[in-house]
Amino acid sequence: MLALLTALFLPVLALGAPRASPASPAPPAHTLNPSWKFQHHLPTKPGNAVIYNFCEYDLWMWATRGAKKGEVAQAPTMTKLPAGNAYAFDGLQPLCDGECGMSVKISKTEQQVDVTQFEYAVTANNMTYYDISFVDCVNGNDASKCPGWDQGLIVTGGEGWDASCERLECAAKEVCDKSAYFVSLDKFKGAIHPVRTCAAKWGLNYAACARNMK
Numbered sequence: 096m097l098a099l100l101t102a103l104f105l106p107v108l109a110l111g112a113p114r115a116s117p118a119s120p121a122p123p124a125h126t127l128n129p130s131w132k133f134q135h136h137l138p139t140k141p142g143n144a145v146i147y148n149f150c151e152y153d154l155w156m157w158a159t160r161g162a163k164k165g166e167v168a169q170a171p172t173m174t175k176l177p178a179g180n181a182y183a184f185d186g187l188q189p190l191c192d193g194e195c196g197m198s199v200k201i202s203k204t205e206q207q208v209d210v211t212q213f214e215y216a217v218t219a220n221n222m223t224y225y226d227i228s229f230v231d232c233v234n235g236n237d238a239s240k241c242p243g244w245d246q247g248l249i250v251t252g253g254e255g256w257d258a259s260c261e262r263l264e265c266a267a268k269e270v271c272d273k274s275a276y277f278v279s280l281d282k283f284k285g286a287i288h289p290v291r292t293c294a295a296k297w298g299l300n301y302a303a304c305a306r307n308m309k
Contacts, residue, residue: 132264133247135308138255139298144184144215146199148176150304154242157200157207158184173205187217187295196224200231201242201303209240213250213301223295225250226288227263227275236270236277243303244268248275251300252293260293267306 127134139145148154157171176182184197196216200207212228227250232241239245247267253260265271274289293299302308 128262131262132266132269133249133305133308135305136255137249137251137300137302137305137308139251139253139300140183141256141296141298142185142187144187144197144299145301146176146182146184146201146213147300147302148178148180148182148304149302149307150178150243150246151307152203153177154303155202155205155207156182157202157210159198159200160196171200173207175205176201187215187223187298199301203242209242211241211243211248211303215299217295221295223252223293223299224290225252225263225293225299226290227265227301230276230279233277238270238277239268243305246304246306249300249302249305250291251302252291253297254300256297257294260297261291263289263291264305 127136137147146156154176156174156176158174159171174182184199196214199213200210201213202208202210209232211232212230213225214228215223215225217223227248229238229241229244232238234240244265245268247269248263248265250263251260254262263274265274270277272289276289
């Protein structure tokens with residue numbers, strides 16, 4: 096799944112810094128879901144997609160958005176996300192009537208190889224569809240080359256705001272094919288895709304190496 100969205104890139108933020116501006120309302124209190132693999136809250140920032148790097152190693156990102164019909168796709172810009180920092184894409188807004196969205200390719204090196212992809216798209220009715228893809232870094236069921244997989248991953252929408260929005264989770268080194276793409280399923284008729292939805296207004300979070308959350 097690709098995403099078409101204009102992303103206004105905000106500065107890299109230290110994970111110890113506030114995740115929302117002082118004017119932002121605090122999310123209502125929710126109890127931890129006992130079915131979660133990671134028993135920590137990761138509240139979203141309304142209107143933003145935030146990438147958290149909880150790994151001990153740095154990550155590099157390329158945000159690729161789909162192009163409207165007749166539009167030339169822009170080349171992605173590389174962004175370094177140091178260990179222990181976060182990066183926010185501002186503005187979860189639909190920009191076209193068809194399929195469109197954002198694919199954030201995440202690598203352990205400055206070379207765009209063996210990438211984990213965080214993908215999301217906002218529809219005209221302001222719903223966000225989101226997923227995790229290991230298709231470009233996996234070897235069978237071995238995703239050890241995929242950034243973040245060795246210590247677990249989370250993608251969540253509306254956490255702390257809307258309990259109906261579901262998490263996608265991979266425990267450390269788990270073959271989590273119900274929560275992430277290990278192969279492209281487009282050619283398999285009737286396949287159940289590991290995609291979740293949430294109202295776009297509540298925002299999205301992606302956490303690499305989620306086992307290190309505190």
